[in-house]
Amino acid sequence: MDDDVFNSIVNLEDEFEDIGYIEGLEAGKIAGRIEGREMGCDNGLDIGRDLGFYHGWVQQWVRAAAAHPGLVSDRVLKKLTALQDAIDEVPMANGEGADFGDRLKAIQLKFKTASAMLGINAAAELPSSSLSGTTAARIVGANVAKLADFDDTVKIWVHEEIVDGRKLTDIINTEHENVKYLPGHKLPDNVVAVPDATDAVRGATHIIIVLPHQYIQQLLDSVHGSILPNASAMSLIKGIGISDQGMTTMTQLIHRTLAIPVSSLSGANIANEIAEEKYCETTIGCQDPDEAIVWRSLFNTPYFQVNCVADVIGVEFCGALKNVVAVGAGFIDGLGLGNNTKAAIIRIGFLEMRRLAMHIAGGGIQESTFMESCGLADVITTCYGGRNRRLAEEFVRTGKPMPQLELELLNGQKLQGYLTAGEVHSYIDSCGVTDHFPLFTNIYQICYESKPPHTIFAGLNVDFSRDTKTPSPSL
Numbered sequence: 001m002d003d004d005v006f007n008s009i010v011n012l013e014d015e016f017e018d019i020g021y022i023e024g025l026e027a028g029k030i031a032g033r034i035e036g037r038e039m040g041c042d043n044g045l046d047i048g049r050d051l052g053f054y055h056g057w058v059q060q061w062v063r064a065a066a067a068h069p070g071l072v073s074d075r076v077l078k079k080l081t082a083l084q085d086a087i088d089e090v091p092m093a094n095g096e097g098a099d100f101g102d103r104l105k106a107i108q109l110k111f112k113t114a115s116a117m118l119g120i121n122a123a124a125e126l127p128s129s130s131l132s133g134t135t136a137a138r139i140v141g142a143n144v145a146k147l148a149d150f151d152d153t154v155k156i157w158v159h160e161e162i163v164d165g166r167k168l169t170d171i172i173n174t175e176h177e178n179v180k181y182l183p184g185h186k187l188p189d190n191v192v193a194v195p196d197a198t199d200a201v202r203g204a205t206h207i208i209i210v211l212p213h214q215y216i217q218q219l220l221d222s223v224h225g226s227i228l229p230n231a232s233a234m235s236l237i238k239g240i241g242i243s244d245q246g247m248t249t250m251t252q253l254i255h256r257t258l259a260i261p262v263s264s265l266s267g268a269n270i271a272n273e274i275a276e277e278k279y280c281e282t283t284i285g286c287q288d289p290d291e292a293i294v295w296r297s298l299f300n301t302p303y304f305q306v307n308c309v310a311d312v313i314g315v316e317f318c319g320a321l322k323n324v325v326a327v328g329a330g331f332i333d334g335l336g337l338g339n340n341t342k343a344a345i346i347r348i349g350f351l352e353m354r355r356l357a358m359h360i361a362g363g364g365i366q367e368s369t370f371m372e373s374c375g376l377a378d379v380i381t382t383c384y385g386g387r388n389r390r391l392a393e394e395f396v397r398t399g400k401p402m403p404q405l406e407l408e409l410l411n412g413q414k415l416q417g418y419l420t421a422g423e424v425h426s427y428i429d430s431c432g433v434t435d436h437f438p439l440f441t442n443i444y445q446i447c448y449e450s451k452p453p454h455t456i457f458a459g460l461n462v463d464f465s466r467d468t469k470t471p472s473p474s475l
């Protein structure tokens with residue numbers, strides 16, 4: 001009897017373990033089934049909705065083509081049939097060969113090509129007719145006119161203003177010249193200015209966004225309901241955003257609002273020189289190799305040589321942060337110091353750019369991106385020929401605040417450098433790492449805290465040697 005009691009006590013743990021195992025297994029099966037069903041419903045719903053859209057679209061065109069012979073060419077009909085086949089081949093259940101992601105991607109590409117050939121694939125721009133936006137429209141306009149896969153028309157959104165008593169959109173559409181932001185350079189006839197941003201993006205599969213970064217969120221909010229679900233965007237903006245979540249790049253901001261893939265283009269690209277068709281290079285950061293080819297075909301010309309990399313945010317960090325270095329270079333010119341001093345500021349600025357980008361994005365950025373046109377080359381050109389440099393020089397010479405100089409000297413153009421210096425400072429200050437960015441900190445203090453320009457040299461003897469050895473330098 002005693003024996004039995006002890007036996008059952010000794011075995012109690014094993015018994016509970018067995019019971020626990022069986023109960024846990026049953027509970028796990030039920031929870032797994034519920035979770036799996038929820039996930040399946042969510043994903044299946046998305047896939048079904050997209051497939052339904054493509055199916056309905058292609059059916060309409062196939063029917064219309066059958067009812068109206070000659071409505072579409074044989075080439076287009078072939079593309080529509082290929083799209084229809086790809087949709088029909090999608091299995092209706094999970095299993096081997098289902099690979100829904102790859103299949104949807106292939107369908108999306110076929111849809112883009114077919115809709116482009118049908119003339120409903122406008123490559124739209126949202127440049128607010130700025131200097132670089134108009135320059136980009138010139139290039140893209142000339143390229144789409146030659147590309148079979150794209151509709152001929154490039155819509156360019158113009159933040160409407162009156163120039164010499166006339167609407168800027170009317171001037172652009174009649175004289176084919178942006179007389180305010182890019183005077184002296186004709187635009188191709190297929191570039192059409194529209195005053196309503198939603199008009200520019202409606203029906204567009206490729207959206208190019210170029211405007212001073214301070215206006216971006218307002219613009220995105222106004223267009224986000226009008227974007228095609230299969231559209232993709234390219235940001236040419238050189239700027240960063242600061243939010244509660246820290247530092248945001250423009251592609252992150254655009255993606256968050258529009259929920260479409262976003263790439264970046266940046267390089268040693270002073271817009272007036274490009275408009276004069278002087279040879280230069282640029283860098284496209286695009287994660288999808290197929291999309292990168294499409295974007296390259298929209299921008300590449302013999303005088304504007306595009307190189308593609310996969311590092312989207314590396315490209316844009318370079319473009320944004322070089323503007324702060326340009327302000328420093330302008331201070332050096334304003335102080336009347338020579339080329340050696342400017343070269344020192346460029347070198348240190350370049351290292352601080354790289355250090356900051358790595359600090360924020362770590363292994364998400366490629367070292368090699370800094371050697372592309374968007375990196376080293378853009379720092380050089382901007383520190384010698386850019387507007388940020390020029391106004392920083394005037395700032396030292398005249399003592400006038402940057403916003404006043406911008407109004408007086410830039411005829412409506414907007415500076416990014418001193419704003420970015422403020423944004424960078426608020427970020428590094430909140431992280432407690434200003435000591436590791438003496439040049440950025442000094443430039444900020446000269447711009448915003450009335451420190452004299454010669455204080456730009458304070459504490460610049462920083463050791464950057466560890467930065468090249470670790471992908472994400474610990475500060």
Ligand SMILES: NC(=O)c1ccc[n+]([C@@H]2O[C@H](COP(=O)([O-])OP(=O)(O)OC[C@H]3O[C@@H](n4cnc5c(N)ncnc54)[C@H](O)[C@@H]3O)[C@@H](O)[C@H]2O)c1
Nearest residue numbers: 128129130131132133159211212215237238270271413414
């Ligand atoms: N200019 C260049 O050489 C160059 C080259 C490459 C990249 N970029 C980048 O391109 C972006 C645009 O710069 P930019 O030089 O072409 O612009 P810009 O300074 O030439 O033009 C200013 C633009 O802002 C618009 N604007 C004014 N108020 C507005 C408002 N409330 N809302 C919306 N838009 C408004 C104006 O219509 C005008 O089109 C920047 O991020 C810049 O760094 C410029």
Ligand SMILES: O=P(O)(O)OC[C@H](O)CO
Nearest residue numbers: 267268269270386387388
């Ligand atoms: O004129 P900035 O200073 O805005 O610079 C223009 C371009 O960014 C240079 O690549």
